[in-house]
Amino acid sequence: MDLRLAGHGALVTGSSSGIGTAIAETLAGEGCDILVHGRNAAAAAAVAERVTLRGVRSEVVLGDLTEPGVAEQVALTARDFGARILVNNAGPFAEHDWDSARPADWRAAFEGNVLPTVRVTQTLLPSLRAHGWGRVITIGSRAVRTPLPRMVTYSAAKAAVVNMTTSLARHLAGTGVTANCVSPGVISTPSLHRMFEERAAAADGPADEADEADEADEMGVTDARDVTESGGGRGPVTRSGAPVRSGPGPVEAELVAAYAPNPTGRLGRPQDIAVAVAYLASPLAGYVNGIELRVDGGITGTP
Numbered sequence: 015m016d017l018r019l020a021g022h023g024a025l026v027t028g029s030s031s032g033i034g035t036a037i038a039e040t041l042a043g044e045g046c047d048i049l050v051h052g053r054n055a056a057a058a059a060a061v062a063e064r065v066t067l068r069g070v071r072s073e074v075v076l077g078d079l080t081e082p083g084v085a086e087q088v089a090l091t092a093r094d095f096g097a098r099i100l101v102n103n104a105g106p107f108a109e110h111d112w113d114s115a116r117p118a119d120w121r122a123a124f125e126g127n128v129l130p131t132v133r134v135t136q137t138l139l140p141s142l143r144a145h146g147w148g149r150v151i152t153i154g155s156r157a158v159r160t161p162l163p164r165m166v167t168y169s170a171a172k173a174a175v176v177n178m179t180t181s182l183a184r185h186l187a188g189t190g191v192t193a194n195c196v197s198p199g200v201i202s203t204p205s206l207h208r209m210f211e212e213r214a215a216a217a218d219g220p221a222d223e224a225d226e227a228d229e230a231d232e233m234g235v236t237d238a239r240d241v242t243e244s245g246g247g248r249g250p251v252t253r254s255g256a257p258v259r260s261g262p263g264p265v266e267a268e269l270v271a272a273y274a275p276n277p278t279g280r281l282g283r284p285q286d287i288a289v290a291v292a293y294l295a296s297p298l299a300g301y302v303n304g305i306e307l308r309v310d311g312g313i314t315g316t317p
């Protein structure tokens with residue numbers, strides 16, 4: 015199917031890594047010019063270089079979206095680039111439960127996930143409205159519907175992002191600009207690998223055996239030290255160095271069963287999210303507005 019995206023311009027925030035990279039490459043494959051964004055200059059440049067191999071234009075804009083004025087500057091660069099598609103993808107997650115989360119942690123979750131979405135969107139919107147066509151797609155999370163007990167600040171911030179999508183879609187009535195949200199399940203990306211690495215390190219620390227058992231139980235993995243991240247960012251590996259296979263191999267199957275049970279029976283891949291975003295970004299999705307599209311293997315609602 016031709017998604018009729020050729021010639022459109024897109025800003026994908028946080029496209030120097032993970033899901034954002036997959037979105038950038040998928041949109042480029044459909045003929046979109048891509049403004050790659052991130053903080054890591056080398057990683058962003060590498061993505062832009064790969065994108066241009068698909069015969070489209072690509073530029074890089076760098077900046078920490080939590081720093082004053084940066085989100086607005088990124089949006090203005092996107093306006094000048096001709097971006098009519100905005101993918102609000104950057105959104106850090108951190109682990110805090112109700113006992114450990116301090117006000118600063120709540121603030122960081124909202125400053126990382128909510129305010130950049132607001133600032134980039136608000137700054138880019140006038141040019142989308144003037145053009146009479148545009149797409150705002152924001153990345154939510156499965157944590158929106160089922161708050162994660164160890165990620166309460168992140169879950170709340172992501173819930174806000176979905177709520178904002180509904181109000182934005184209504185606000186944009188009749189403008190030709192739609193606003194939608196894609197909520198991923200558990201996706202194999204550097205962030206997720208880092209989280210498991212940190213859990214494994216915590217389990218390796220000075221904690222006593224009972225603490226480690228609690229940690230593993232809570233994590234839902236029989237041995238929390240079984241999974242870590244490869245140093246080169248190539249994906250998760252077992253402690254013995256064997257890669258976690260992309261299919262549901264033994265370690266992934268264990269992770270899925272214990273941490274992310276879903277009827278599809280595997281972890282998500284960045285590409286699973288990217289194709290959903292490409293559809294919502296396309297002119298073909300003009301009658302889809304204000305939705306939260308869950309791309310989570312069915313994990314939401316799975317006991």
Ligand SMILES: NC(=O)c1ccc[n+]([C@@H]2O[C@H](COP(=O)([O-])OP(=O)(O)OC[C@H]3O[C@@H](n4cnc5c(N)ncnc54)[C@H](OP(=O)(O)O)[C@@H]3O)[C@@H](O)[C@H]2O)c1
Nearest residue numbers: 028030031032033052053054078079104105200201203205
């Ligand atoms: N992975 C999952 O299982 C999962 C599940 C549900 C939702 N999500 C959501 O999906 C989105 C992408 O996650 P991911 O797993 O692909 O993460 P990732 O691999 O760590 O990539 C995060 C991207 O966001 C950028 N970024 C992070 N904080 C930033 C900041 N303050 N300013 C500017 N850029 C920033 C990073 O830039 P640099 O690397 O250049 O610093 C990177 O490009 C996030 O919104 C996340 O919450 C992920």
